[in-house]
Amino acid sequence: MMCPKCAGKTTVVGGVNGLVRERFRKCLECGYTFQTVEAIKFDSFWGEYAKDIYEIDKKEFEKKDKKNEGKN
Ligand SMILES: [Zn+2]
Numbered sequence: 001m002m003c004p005k006c007a008g009k010t011t012v013v014g015g016v017n018g019l020v021r022e023r024f025r026k027c028l029e030c031g032y033t034f035q036t037v038e039a040i041k042f043d044s045f046w047g048e049y050a051k052d053i054y055e056i057d058k059k060e061f062e063k064k065d066k067k068n069e070g071k072n
Contacts, residue, residue: 003027004034 003010008029015023021038 003032005032006030
């Protein structure tokens with residue numbers, strides 16, 4: 001992740017792990033410190049997202065299947 005102040009390279013200097021993962025970062029260029037948070041997104045959204053991916057994959061699979069039938 002880049003520094004929000006100078007877009008320099010940053011390094012992780014610490015963190016807290018739980019349901020929410022917090023990371024403390026320090027910029028190697030200007031020394032600015034900031035925090036990032038990684039949180040869980042619940043399945044009300046991801047369930048729908050996964051369904052979309054499955055439908056797309058299924059269609060692609062069916063297409064390939066028909067192509068193979070044509071060759072034989
Ligand atoms: Zn910086």
